[in-house]
Amino acid sequence: MKNLTVERTENYLKFSLDQRDSGRFKVNVSKNPLTLALDHTLTLDFSEGSAFLPVSEVKGREFYSLIAPDHQAVGAERRVALPSLYNCRDLGGYVTTDGRLTKWGYFYRSDAPDHLTKHDVAFLSEMALAAVVDFRSPKEIAHNPDNYFAEKRHYQFDPHAEVAKEASLMPAKGADKDQQKVAKLLELAKTKAGQQRLVEMQQQMVYQMEELVLSAAAQQAYTDFMKVLVRQEVPCLFHCQGGKDRTGWAAAIILGLLGVPEETIYQDYFLTEINNEPRNQARMAIYQQYTDNAFVLDYLASLQKTKRAYLDSAFNAMKTHYGTMEAYAKQALGMNQETIEQFKEMYLY
Template identity: 30%
Template sequence: MTNDAHFPASAPNFRDLGGHTTRDGSVVRRGLVYRSDSLANLTDDELHALGDRLGLRLQVDLRTSFERAAAADRVPDGVEYAVIDVQGDHSTGADLAAMLTDPERSAELLGNGGGERFVHEVNRMLVSWEDALAGYGELVRLTAAGPSPLVFHCSAGKDRTGWGAAVLLALLDVPRETIVADYLASNARLAQAREWMHGSAARYGIDPDLLQPLMEVRAEYLQSAFDEADRVYGSFEGYVADGLKVAPETVTALRERLLSPG
């Protein structure tokens, strides 16, 4: 299953994290780790295909309890389901809800560059939130130890999932420019998310232009997360060891499982 297959159609940001080349020429194995947007709308055929064709064994949901209640995952038979809520009850969830339903609040929060500032702040918090630190540490450990193949996802598959993918690829020593390219690949796959947000804006009388920074990923958003790791922990390696509490042997296991010689 290639990254260009756009399978399943109901989750257009579902894609293989494999195929990238590391700095030493190793290659991230395909068919072991997938990243995705919401898996709540899978058709029956797609559900069976994830289990039968991809052999999926673990489905990791990074969303909040509110998101899970509003749009519960569909999980193939025989596939384990794990919740790793990397956001918890942080106020950004309430802020986002207000942005999508309250014209006055959206103008206040998103006007004059507020949308960009909001997304930068979210990306910094994905590095420093207590829930996020625990969650991404657990994602790394699950990916290193199995079961696999696994998929991890949030709602649009771009921010929370984007940072999770960046962390895993960085641990595998994939070059930063390749990590950024993988992150930016979400933009071509976000039509459904943009349509939903435009629909919400229209229903509540919100200027859709205000929402544009929330509807896409930008290299500078991801850079904010890496910069926050450097600021708080001194380096990405410090973030992994002291923030995520991921042991060196776990990193070794992750590389042994996911890398093959070039």
């Protein structure tokens, strides 16, 4: 099975084949990633591996299967094209070290679906999700509960990531809480010692990522999460608030156990920086209404960034204490070799 890359521009979907084939090909379209049952068929003209389809012809979440004379390719858009979610994306289409492909439409990592439009609720409902997993704390959930979009089950697994929680809190309705947050940081920035502390605090997320691997609470949360996937409660959408760190480590576990190379896992992690840029700019604009202090703004910006050092910290902790992702899954997440092999057969083409 080969990957069919599908990318959205303003007006078109671009389909790309690694083989750079030219010619007219039929592309089967399915709404169901579990069966790839035929919904309708497209006829696309490829030139040097690329073809285009007007976006106006795309109806909801679609999965594409192309059968060429010497190979089959399957693909979908990586980012789920919803205006009210910046960072909802599919973990399908990643090539493993043994040449297999992660299945499209089974795992969606996302920012919190707590502010959806009616259109987006309908879109997600049509995706027929079996499970939604929320990694936020009870306080975060109470502040901005998820919208319901017809998922069969909804889980809350809290890894107790206090820094991540602080980093990803959405600006509150009204200015009071954001203004109070900035005021506290400004008080700290009045002294040289406080300024140094703010610089040091920019490393908090590094330590937090280590805790997501090693703390008992985090291990329990990710154990419960993996049980959902082993039970094949898919499609599954999992999220925290911004879909960056708590969600990022969950995605790393999935991809690592499926045999996706580490550098590809990093590339997936870095997509958050691109996807969340409009959201982060809006949040920083709110903070900038209350201060222009560089120490304060640099600290607040550091919590929103997607840095290699953050994921490095998680991987380093995992390797130091367990050696490999499989050993981590066995010793910390309650899996065994048989379960891991079954996991691969479930979720790889």
